[in-house]
Amino acid sequence: MPLHLDTRLAHCGRPALNAESGPVNTPVVRTSTVRFQSIAAMQAQVGKRASGQPVSTYGRHGMDTQRALEQALCELEGGTRAWLTPSGLAAISLSLLALTAPGDHVLVTDSVYQPVRKLDAGHLARMGVQVGYFDPSTQPIEDCLQPHTRVVYVETPGSLLFEMIDLVPIVAICNARGISVVADNTWASGYWFNPLALGADISLMAGTKYIGGHSDLMQGVIVTQDAAHAAQLTKTYDALGLAVSPDEAYLALRGLRTLAVRMQQHQHNALAVAQWLAAHPKVERVYCPALATDPGNALWRRDFRGANGLLSVQFRDCSEARLFAIADALVLFDIGASWGGYESLVLPATCEKLSAHRSWHGAAGVLRLHVGLENCADLIADLEQAIAGVLGP
Template sequence: MDLSYIINELGEEREQYFGAVAPPIIQSSNFASRTVAEMRYKMRHEEEEYMYTRGNNPTVTILEKKIAALEGAEHAVAFGSGMGAVAAAVLSQVNTGDHVVCVKRPYSWTKNLMRKFLPRFGVKVTMVDGSDMEDFKAAIRPNTRLIYLESPTSFTFELQDLAAVAAIAKEHGCRTIIDNSFASPLYQNPIAFGIDLVVHSCTKYIGGHSDVMGGMVCGTREMVNAIFKSEFMTLGAVMSPHDAWLFIRGLRTLPVRMERVAASTRKVVDYLVQHPKVEEVLFPFLPSHPQHELANRQMRNNAGQFSILLKAKKLEQADRFCDSLKHFLMAASWGGHESLIFPISATYASEGMKSSLPYNLVRFYIGLEDPDYLIRDLAQALAKM
């Protein structure tokens, strides 16, 4: 399917809603049946019928069809947040007594799910670096049911070889899930490498304006419908019709936004790599990065996230650099129009370490501003460090 068709036409039956260019927001919690037989059928096939918006909603369905197509998946189901999607996908694959292998530096709340939540219900988790396939082979046990990936990871941007991990998982009879939010469905499609389920925080690039939250799980129709009938309907982390409409609007500009973000990021990275007050830039698309070849093989382009290690001998120096930036907002998340930083030094309550990451690490997201405008801001902040 053509990208332009998916974004602008797929799922949009305009003749059914007066030829409106923008799809309607079907702001209804309930859908009526004309006969008992029809209601009986809907109750038995709620995964594909409109009965109650906690299950399916026409506006949400349009979004699900588009994201599934962008990921090369058979089907998708939308959630009220990225973490709702992650949790449902993981819970769908494990039972008491099972074992999970997970990359060791995932999104913070995914780490909380793995280290604190799952063990409460008798599911054991082994965290691995994941950049070497031997990490996965060594961690797998007879009761391993799931390998959870995030490639690249959230702060240090290690990659996993998706095709190799998928092969290992199939050899041992376990499933694979990946958080693909970093690359967006435009720049990486894990299902093509053999991964079973793909999750997204739609809050990031898909929304693109930092004004709506949502998540998505993509996979085979059989696997997604199983999640729909169990974790989705039971836990109720659903996406509202209005939020789905905002995500559809965000998709319209996703290709041009991603292209701009990618080009600006490369320019900013090139500036920081040569700066004497920057110790290292963590960015897989640098030729010097140890996984540069893998990044180019798995991803079609870079996204807007990277981290730097400042040449800061004291925590206060890292704080001063971050506080001196005028045009980067200090905030969590990424993927919107605005450029952001997340300083690891903020997780340090004192000189004692509160994070496994060093205080001089700063994560960047490059938005839609002019890159020279951002570089001038970086220059003045580095001068004050």
């Protein structure tokens, strides 16, 4: 009988019993040097790593702790090979650097995580890699692809406004043309959605967010099923000298054990907050694909198994100064740029940041909320007092 994902997350990446006993969790294994029994054994390991296999010839490649996390992430995402990077942005950079060369073209959804644009302007352009942006909801991908397009990079839902993207036709068109599809899956973090199952070549995540779940580690994750992509990623990973400490790998592995219950509670709390905000007279719109009124709800229901703790809210007749004042007036929502931890967060997204989203039509921006694991009635009361204090009852 196939096991439920919740059960598999509780058991994957655990150490085998040694003789008749062993620890529940994989221990933290630290080393800089890997010893070998013989030159032949070392050469065999070097050959395996060159072919893309997850083995170590040096401490930078990781040991038992990192291997256990990679195994668990493959279980989560439905992949056969995983890489750990120092951050989510490092996972994005590694993927695009591994799959492109001077003269290539990369097509990116316009609602993407903003640092991707900085990577484009600061590094890819300097390397001779052209990057274009498109809105899948209004621009057919066929009209945006170039003869030299090598990668299509998507994030679903999008950042800040959480636009849903129909990955199925994008994958079909790209597969027919030999174009790699890379998907940022941080929003669902492998629990609610799996891009590889829909045909994407690479799925990546910021393990900093829901994988860790406690706002105490920085990590990125890349997962694939394809041997050719695995070889490219391993070669570039080694050339860049990337490494993740066993301590952070241990924290991420520990976070995976509670991912199921945390994601379900984040979804419950966020939907309660989103529904309350949607009914508030001072609210123009709530951006949350799990809401029945959201334009992306049908796609979300088709492809996703659930939602996370993120939503954005746009207020009626609200200036940027008032938007900031509401954020400042919140007590239970800390002001911070990240999300995915147990705590609730708020961050203003101004029109300047949102201008790259073709779907955005507003005057003062939005407040992005990450709804944490606090009691949702307390969070709603906090929002009520902050909105009333700035915009009136």
